[in-house]
Amino acid sequence: MIRNYFKIAWRSLFADKKYAFMNIAGLAVGMAAAVLIALWIVDELSFDRSYSTTDRLYQVYSKDSFDGKSNIWGRTPGPLVSALKSDFPEVEDAVRFAEDTELLSVGDKRLNTKGAITDSGFLKVFGVASISGNAATALTNPSGIVITQSLSKKIFGNTDALGKTIRINNKFDREITAIIPDFPSNSRFHKTEFLLPFEYWLQAWGSGMTESWTANNFITYVLLKPNMDLEMLNNKIQNTIRSHTSSSSDPVQTQIMLHPASKWRLYSKSENGQLIGGEITNVWRMGRIAIFILLIACINFMNLSTARSGKRAKEVGIRKVVGGSRKSLVFQFLGESVLLSFISGAIAFALAFIFLPSFNLLVGKSLYFSYDNPSFWLIAFSFILLTGLLAGSYPAFFLSSFKPIKVLKSGFKLSKNAFNPRKLLVVSQFAIAILLIICTVIIKQQTLFAKERDLGFDENNLLYVTLNDELKGNYEIIKKELIAKNLATSVTKTLSPISKIQSDRWGFSWEGSSESDKKQDFIYLSSDADFIKTSGVKLVDGRDIDIYNYKSDSTALLLNEKAVKVMGLKNPIGAIIRDDDKQMHVVGVVKDFIMGSPYEPVQPLMIEGPSAWFGYVNMRLNPLNATADNLKQIEAIFKEHNPLFPFEYSFTDQQYELKFKGEQTMGALASIFSGLTIFIACLGLFALAAYTTETRRKEIGIRKVLGAPVLLIATLLSKDFLKLVGIAFVIAAPIAYFVMNNWLENYQYRISIEWWVFAVVGLSAILIALITVSFQAIKAAIANPVKSLRTE
Amino acid sequence: MITITDLEKYYATEEVRTIALNKLSFKVKEGEFVAVMGPSGCGKSTLLNILGLLDDPDGGSFVFNGIEVAGFNERKRADLRKHNIGFVFQSFNLIDELTVFENVELPLIYTGVKPAERKVRVDAVLEKMQIMHRRKHFPQQLSGGQQQRVAVARAVVNNPKLILADEPTGNLDSSNGNEVMDLLTELNEAGTTIIMVTHSEHDAKYSHRIIRMLDGQKVTENVLAEFKSV
Numbered sequence A: 001m002i003r004n005y006f007k008i009a010w011r012s013l014f015a016d017k018k019y020a021f022m023n024i025a026g027l028a029v030g031m032a033a034a035v036l037i038a039l040w041i042v043d044e045l046s047f048d049r050s051y052s053t054t055d056r057l058y059q060v061y062s063k064d065s066f067d068g069k070s071n072i073w074g075r076t077p078g079p080l081v082s083a084l085k086s087d088f089p090e091v092e093d094a095v096r097f098a099e100d101t102e103l104l105s106v107g108d109k110r111l112n113t114k115g116a117i118t119d120s121g122f123l124k125v126f127g128v129a130s131i132s133g134n135a136a137t138a139l140t141n142p143s144g145i146v147i148t149q150s151l152s153k154k155i156f157g158n159t160d161a162l163g164k165t166i167r168i169n170n171k172f173d174r175e176i177t178a179i180i181p182d183f184p185s186n187s188r189f190h191k192t193e194f195l196l197p198f199e200y201w202l203q204a205w206g207s208g209m210t211e212s213w214t215a216n217n218f219i220t221y222v223l224l225k226p227n228m229d230l231e232m233l234n235n236k237i238q239n240t241i242r243s244h245t246s247s248s249s250d251p252v253q254t255q256i257m258l259h260p261a262s263k264w265r266l267y268s269k270s271e272n273g274q275l276i277g278g279e280i281t282n283v284w285r286m287g288r289i290a291i292f293i294l295l296i297a298c299i300n301f302m303n304l305s306t307a308r309s310g311k312r313a314k315e316v317g318i319r320k321v322v323g324g325s326r327k328s329l330v331f332q333f334l335g336e337s338v339l340l341s342f343i344s345g346a347i348a349f350a351l352a353f354i355f356l357p358s359f360n361l362l363v364g365k366s367l368y369f370s371y372d373n374p375s376f377w378l379i380a381f382s383f384i385l386l387t388g389l390l391a392g393s394y395p396a397f398f399l400s401s402f403k404p405i406k407v408l409k410s411g412f413k414l415s416k417n418a419f420n421p422r423k424l425l426v427v428s429q430f431a432i433a434i435l436l437i438i439c440t441v442i443i444k445q446q447t448l449f450a451k452e453r454d455l456g457f458d459e460n461n462l463l464y465v466t467l468n469d470e471l472k473g474n475y476e477i478i479k480k481e482l483i484a485k486n487l488a489t490s491v492t493k494t495l496s497p498i499s500k501i502q503s504d505r506w507g508f509s510w511e512g513s514s515e516s517d518k519k520q521d522f523i524y525l526s527s528d529a530d531f532i533k534t535s536g537v538k539l540v541d542g543r544d545i546d547i548y549n550y551k552s553d554s555t556a557l558l559l560n561e562k563a564v565k566v567m568g569l570k571n572p573i574g575a576i577i578r579d580d581d582k583q584m585h586v587v588g589v590v591k592d593f594i595m596g597s598p599y600e601p602v603q604p605l606m607i608e609g610p611s612a613w614f615g616y617v618n619m620r621l622n623p624l625n626a627t628a629d630n631l632k633q634i635e636a637i638f639k640e641h642n643p644l645f646p647f648e649y650s651f652t653d654q655q656y657e658l659k660f661k662g663e664q665t666m667g668a669l670a671s672i673f674s675g676l677t678i679f680i681a682c683l684g685l686f687a688l689a690a691y692t693t694e695t696r697r698k699e700i701g702i703r704k705v706l707g708a709p710v711l712l713i714a715t716l717l718s719k720d721f722l723k724l725v726g727i728a729f730v731i732a733a734p735i736a737y738f739v740m741n742n743w744l745e746n747y748q749y750r751i752s753i754e755w756w757v758f759a760v761v762g763l764s765a766i767l768i769a770l771i772t773v774s775f776q777a778i779k780a781a782i783a784n785p786v787k788s789l790r791t792e
Numbered sequence B: 001m002i003t004i005t006d007l008e009k010y011y012a013t014e015e016v017r018t019i020a021l022n023k024l025s026f027k028v029k030e031g032e033f034v035a036v037m038g039p040s041g042c043g044k045s046t047l048l049n050i051l052g053l054l055d056d057p058d059g060g061s062f063v064f065n066g067i068e069v070a071g072f073n074e075r076k077r078a079d080l081r082k083h084n085i086g087f088v089f090q091s092f093n094l095i096d097e098l099t100v101f102e103n104v105e106l107p108l109i110y111t112g113v114k115p116a117e118r119k120v121r122v123d124a125v126l127e128k129m130q131i132m133h134r135r136k137h138f139p140q141q142l143s144g145g146q147q148q149r150v151a152v153a154r155a156v157v158n159n160p161k162l163i164l165a166d167e168p169t170g171n172l173d174s175s176n177g178n179e180v181m182d183l184l185t186e187l188n189e190a191g192t193t194i195i196m197v198t199h200s201e202h203d204a205k206y207s208h209r210i211i212r213m214l215d216g217q218k219v220t221e222n223v224l225a226e227f228k229s230v
């Protein structure tokens, strides 16, 4: 029986090669897309779940409200860790964690490396086993360092690194106490290559930041004992910070809560004081796209099968007459679609395999097929089987319902009138395709819109380097030389790069400020001199900070216009602003410029003189020199005056570009996949049109004999399909509007949706459909009528 | 074997209600060869469909092998059909994607016969129909007469008690037609009951008895040959 089904499935499939090709191509492309997306989704869902302690791991989040707005963030004060460990028996262990980039050197090998400073329990908390060295004690040695296997390879090659010494920042020697495996790509520590014990922080920067209950410098990870009730524990610990600061003058209201490891990746976006969204929205978005594509491909199959039902009807009739039951026919047709699905599935996996590297490049992941995992095969098998059943369900039940006495009568025709589900299928296919395309266009528009937003400073030709210890001492020599040699037109030291927010502060008071103004948050930046000249920010009032000509500029302040506005300063120049016992004076006001998100309004900003901290040196390159040449000469100067550190630089404009990466990736994915949906939909439409014209060949022949012109006939044949695409548009457009309106709500700085986008997409869809269909229609219309009338 | 009494069938389209069978009654004995004749549209095919359990009458009684089958649902009809009845159509109705062998094998598959036995039985019947040498061909590669022989082979492979033939020679030239008629006669002589619809007086002469119909009713019956009940 099965063999018989298989045989007839195989033969009827390839009796009609065009049909087989269209069906397999559509289904294979759809499945390949779904497979790639599924890989992506599985990777997203697997983030931070591979630690052996995952289900007991938490990150502490802080919650507070400012200006009446609730806020939540993942950094916590230094002393929290010991309080949690001593006050709550539910806590098995807790560690502080701070990302850190250091210059590691061994001999003349020098590498700027990303790593972290953390408490001794880290490896235990995350269940990390060492490759060599003792994991349990590796971080208890105050002058130890733990490195990953790949860092060990980079520095020491294949020789055993355990016990060897690494010099950090040209200053501190650390002994390698353990080598651990690399953190996997679906771990948040993937880029972390070394771990330093917490003593390093104290030695390098002192204990100031670590003992304050109000400075949020650390991530706190907590490992709970098994089977703890999270909600109860959250209630218990929420006021831990408050209870330790009640005596201090600063009334801190900050509460804490535990955020489980399984949600770190997916729910990391803070909104109204809650971690509700984040990457999960992308997961849903991609999931929907995958389902849509697969559905469209399955609909193709349904459409084509039912379009061919005229051909299959006779077979159904005969089988029933000779004893076939309806059930056996349902199985037969399902078998056919499953067979087709397996052929398509094999091609789909081949396609997915071929395109995986480019897909990886696009999404910035290193996804792979785990062939060695039996569950991979099981899932692949079920996926193909399910697709086959889904695609075959409708035709199976439709075809098997034919009555033999009807279909075996000569001249049998499927009723053309009334409700035709095939039309519904075409409409839904195109509705989905149009929906995706409109969304893609709007996503692209929004990204472009934000990209073209005037930054308020000149991001081009603006270079920055990190201010290392040695550079701190030789900064002025280097600055002088850069300008003297005409390499840079101006140089300034800042706290963070100009297009990156790395610090914000509150707690200021000024003349006329109220108690609630203390909660006004300001983005914080610093400069020694020439900030305006270097950045290209516009000065509105007053002057730039210049410590070299004004001794008191150590505590000088520049404000942006937004800051002046929120502070309500009538005469900002000369205004005194207090931060605890520190007193600063405003020397200038600059026009608003974008440091943070290009999608959001500019926030109030303070730029402080040299009494603040510096982290970077910015240079405005001389535009008259060729960049490559310029860089070579700049490097030479750094080599001379900053020899202990490698010369590594960044361009502000390139760094700024990175802010669009998420949207750009999303936009690229959306365009690729919506392109695929329209491709698959058109494949289906093409084949459907071919079948429809075929069944109407006789009618066309008669019409031609009676004198109808080619154009009229082509129009007659195309009209029906275009009507369907039109209906699809009418359905898709409002949904697209609604969805995109919602999406745009995420952005403060956004486009408004314009009607012409809909018009253009709608017309294009109709045009594409017209080209697809009219190809068949014209072919039929110009065919010799004698031929089609004779064969019957 | 078959007794129909006051059998009725209507076809209702939007405006007109056609009476296809109007209180038709007759009997067919086991082993008999009956021809049904009448002008186009008089209800012959409709009758055959009901006798073949492909369709349900709207009124009257139909007793098959002693069982009242009028009002049977589709599943029950199908079950009875596949074990007892073989069909031969004017337009052969072979499945184009299956070979001669596979077409003939089909009824055996649906009645659950094991593959080894299927092969024996199909080969035997193909031999009998003198079409063995074409067993691997597809229907389009055969002449009309050959195709109809395959169709007859398929109808008899399950050893049905009753063969219903709707104008079996309608698409064949006279020599091919005669061949098919000889085949049917042979089967009948071997004991199979045959009811055949035909427009050809020549073919009708092969039967024991001719039932003539007009407008869904029986008008006359001519007995051609003495039929002794088995």
Ligand SMILES: Nc1ncnc2c1ncn2[C@@H]1O[C@H](COP(=O)(O)OP(=O)(O)OP(=O)(O)O)[C@@H](O)[C@H]1O
Residues within 6 Å of the ligand: B011, B012, B013, B018, B019, B020, B039, B040, B041, B042, B043, B044, B045, B046, B047
């Ligand atoms: N599905 C149907 N719907 C409506 N009317 C039908 C249907 N099938 C048959 N009829 C009508 O019932 C009557 C009997 O039809 P039937 O096919 O039984 O005639 P017939 O005797 O076999 O004719 P022919 O010799 O041309 O094959 C005819 O008037 C026909 O129009």
Ligand SMILES: [Mg+2]
Residues within 6 Å of the ligand: B044, B045, B046
């Ligand atoms: Mg007829």
